[in-house]
Amino acid sequence: MCGVIGRCFFGTVLRSARATQVVIFCAIHSAGSTKLGKTHASKMDGIEAGKKAAAVTAVNNHVKTNQVVGIGSGTTIISAVQRLAERVKEEGLKVICIPTSYQARQLILENKLTLGELEINPELDVAIDGADEIDADLTCIKGGGGCQTQEKIVAANAKEFIVIADSRKDVPVLGTNWKNGIPIEVIAMAWRPVQVQIEKRFGGKACLRMAQRKMGPVVTDNGNFILDWKFDKPDDWWKINTELKLIPGIVETGLFVKMARVAYFGTPEGKVEMRKASWL
Numbered sequence: 001m002c003g004v005i006g007r008c009f010f011g012t013v014l015r016s017a018r019a020t021q022v023v024i025f026c027a028i029h030s031a032g033s034t035k036l037g038k039t040h041a042s043k044m045d046g047i048e049a050g051k052k053a054a055a056v057t058a059v060n061n062h063v064k065t066n067q068v069v070g071i072g073s074g075t076t077i078i079s080a081v082q083r084l085a086e087r088v089k090e091e092g093l094k095v096i097c098i099p100t101s102y103q104a105r106q107l108i109l110e111n112k113l114t115l116g117e118l119e120i121n122p123e124l125d126v127a128i129d130g131a132d133e134i135d136a137d138l139t140c141i142k143g144g145g146g147c148q149t150q151e152k153i154v155a156a157n158a159k160e161f162i163v164i165a166d167s168r169k170d171v172p173v174l175g176t177n178w179k180n181g182i183p184i185e186v187i188a189m190a191w192r193p194v195q196v197q198i199e200k201r202f203g204g205k206a207c208l209r210m211a212q213r214k215m216g217p218v219v220t221d222n223g224n225f226i227l228d229w230k231f232d233k234p235d236d237w238w239k240i241n242t243e244l245k246l247i248p249g250i251v252e253t254g255l256f257v258k259m260a261r262v263a264y265f266g267t268p269e270g271k272v273e274m275r276k277a278s279w280l
């Protein structure tokens, strides 16, 4: 009997012990995932704070009234456009904004800034844009969002090109943190021979960028494809960029070499470090 009672009792104790374990595990797990979630959220908050600090500082330091301003693409530029809109309201700033993508065009219109275009404003006073990674020479990898072609055209026609980023992007050599490779825009019909040429001449892997929410490859604002070239090691980027541009079918690379004059890096604490290009 006691055996039976014992078994029942023991079974009850065990079940309740298990139940307690489950409760404790869930409590620890949820506390842990809450903690993890909080850690991730606070990390993301820090990154956003850094982006905003860099963007606002660049706009305050480099944009004057009656200027033609190139507006980059991506997420860091959002704070720059918002700061421009604030200055229009606060001080009557007058600027004409040249977009580098459909996204940038939307940002300009949403923030009620004056939209311009290169056919009317072929020479810009300043271009401000983010980057995926920036090395010690201020050589940038751009095009993480597929916009590097128009970005490079706008940056190249501005008197000064200013890069804004959170401090994660500030690296000694390209490829330190950014592992997605150098975006290279290619004419769609040529993507495969270009892929072969890149891998043969420069090594590494050139991967066709596939869309996330649409079947098939990413199609850029210019109607082209993108190869993300995962290079083996850092190199003479001026030489590499020049040689890449000679490959028929390549429209533009995401290597911005000797273009950025100044870079602003924002830390999670909202501090900003400004760096001037060594080649100046």
Ligand SMILES: O=C[C@H](O)[C@H](O)[C@H](O)COP(=O)(O)O
Residues within 6 Å of the ligand: 072, 073, 074, 075, 076, 077, 129, 130, 131, 132, 141, 142, 143, 144, 145, 146, 147, 148, 151
């Ligand atoms: O194609 C996108 C552009 O090159 C962006 O400026 C670059 O990817 C940086 O974007 P984010 O400011 O979002 O890091």
